[in-house]
Amino acid sequence: MRFLNSKLKIENTILQNIAKKYGTPAYCYSYKQLRENINDFKKNFKSISPLICFAIKSNTNLNLIKEIKKFGLGADVVSMGELMLALKAGISPKKIVFSGVGKTSKEINFAIDKNILLINSESKSEIIEIDKIAKIKKKQVNIGIRLNPNTDPKTLSQISTGKKDNKFGVNDKTFFELVRYCKNSKNINLKCLSVHIGSQILDHKPYEKMLRILDKIIKKTQYKFDFIDLGGGMGIPYNNDKKLNYKKYHSAIKKFLKNKKSQIIFEPGRSIIGNTGVLISKVIYIKESYKKNFVILDAAMNDLMRPALYGAVHRILPLLKRGKKSKKIYEFVGPICESTDKFTSIKNFQELKEKDFIAICDVGAYGISLSSNYNLRPKPIEILINGSKIRVVKKRQKHHEII
Numbered sequence: 345m346r347f348l349n350s351k352l353k354i355e356n357t358i359l360q361n362i363a364k365k366y367g368t369p370a371y372c373y374s375y376k377q378l379r380e381n382i383n384d385f386k387k388n389f390k391s392i393s394p395l396i397c398f399a400i401k402s403n404t405n406l407n408l409i410k411e412i413k414k415f416g417l418g419a420d421v422v423s424m425g426e427l428m429l430a431l432k433a434g435i436s437p438k439k440i441v442f443s444g445v446g447k448t449s450k451e452i453n454f455a456i457d458k459n460i461l462l463i464n465s466e467s468k469s470e471i472i473e474i475d476k477i478a479k480i481k482k483k484q485v486n487i488g489i490r491l492n493p494n495t496d497p498k499t500l501s502q503i504s505t506g507k508k509d510n511k512f513g514v515n516d517k518t519f520f521e522l523v524r525y526c527k528n529s530k531n532i533n534l535k536c537l538s539v540h541i542g543s544q545i546l547d548h549k550p551y552e553k554m555l556r557i558l559d560k561i562i563k564k565t566q567y568k569f570d571f572i573d574l575g576g577g578m579g580i581p582y583n584n585d586k587k588l589n590y591k592k593y594h595s596a597i598k599k600f601l602k603n604k605k606s607q608i609i610f611e612p613g614r615s616i617i618g619n620t621g622v623l624i625s626k627v628i629y630i631k632e633s634y635k636k637n638f639v640i641l642d643a644a645m646n647d648l649m650r651p652a653l654y655g656a657v658h659r660i661l662p663l664l665k666r667g668k669k670s671k672k673i674y675e676f677v678g679p680i681c682e683s684t685d686k687f688t689s690i691k692n693f694q695e696l697k698e699k700d701f702i703a704i705c706d707v708g709a710y711g712i713s714l715s716s717n718y719n720l721r722p723k724p725i726e727i728l729i730n731g732s733k734i735r736v737v738k739k740r741q742k743h744h745e746i747i
């Protein structure tokens with residue numbers, strides 16, 4: 345994404361033209377950025393030949409997942425719906441892992457019938473349930489156990505998952521007990537140790553610490569895991585921060601693997617899709633206030649929930665650049681009846697007029713997948729841009745579909 349002659353473009357496509365033709369709010373994704381992210385990820389971890397399972401929950405657009413599948417990626421799913429979507433996109437069941445803290449017996453039945461690679465389980469009760477269902481089906485089911493390594497990922501507290509207070513995974517004591525349980529079960533094959541300590545992790549050190557803990561636990565169990573699933577969580581720069589250093593993470597994993605034959609599984613979501621998308625929106629009104637002006641957009645928290653949900657900050661850019669700066673702070677808000685329906689406040693933004701267009705950046709991950717129909721607002725259109733080729737990958741919802 346860049347400005348050319350003051351016009352914001354994705355590849356060869358001027359976003360202002362998209363806004364006028366397809367209306368707003370609209371999610372626009374860059375195919376080239378997606379390809380670059382996947383190739384970059386693969387290149388950095390090439391020496392350990394990992395299985396890369398895209399975390400479907402970060403973006404649930406079927407057509408985008410079909411594109412991701414073409415690069416050979418598998419899928420990490422967290423519900424029956426996501427599993428069905430991954431299969432519909434043509435992803436091989438042998439590249440699908442099913443994560444999550446509470447799978448229902450219906451979901452477990454479905455996953456077993458589809459012969460997916462792994463069900464990653466996070467509690468004794470769920471493993472007993474899997475065992476029971478597998479026995480009825482007279483099948484052997486491959487599972488992983490998710491460990492809670494009690495490692496602080498140094499990210500937003502709302503998206504931290506690997507500390508002992510978090511609901512995710514099992515502690516070391518339960519882990520050892522469950523390894524014994526699986527060894528004694530005829531219907532469960534314990535294949536994997538999994539972890540996922542959080543999301544938007546920018547510092548490689550929490551990962552290094554996590555690997556040291558895994559190493560100790562594996563030594564203690566003396567169990568040979570075919571797979572070590574390290575989860576996702578690799579962070580991207582939203583503002584001025586630096587993205588996670590893949591090279592350092594890679595060398596820590598190489599060191600960790602020295603005395604092991606396990607294959608690594610990754611479950612990246614954000615790092616694959618996050619920076620591929622923008623949400624374009626129109627300024628409906630500008631409302632003057634004491635210290636700041638409210639820029640009221642036609643996009644709202646139902647379209648992009650991260651700011652309201654986690655206090656996440658996304659950059660905002662105008663689609664047409666003009667020289668003159670606003671003297672007042674702009675607070676970008678949506679029309680929804682909630683005070684948390686605001687995106688961000690910006691000082692020294694260019695002076696905006698009503699009917700101008702803006703882009704909210706880096707919304708490819710946890711954008712459309714977290715969207716809702718709150719206030720009975722239809723979900724936005726989604727568009728994939730490849731050079732000057734424009735493809736609608738999901739139509740805008742119509743009112744009659746939600747009423």
Ligand SMILES: *Cc1c(COP(=O)(O)O)cnc(C)c1O
Pocket residue numbers: 399401402420443444540542543544575576577578611612613614615709
């Ligand atoms: C959410 C999630 C991921 C993906 O996280 P990102 O930060 O998007 O990479 C991977 N694995 C599990 C188990 C998850 O819950």
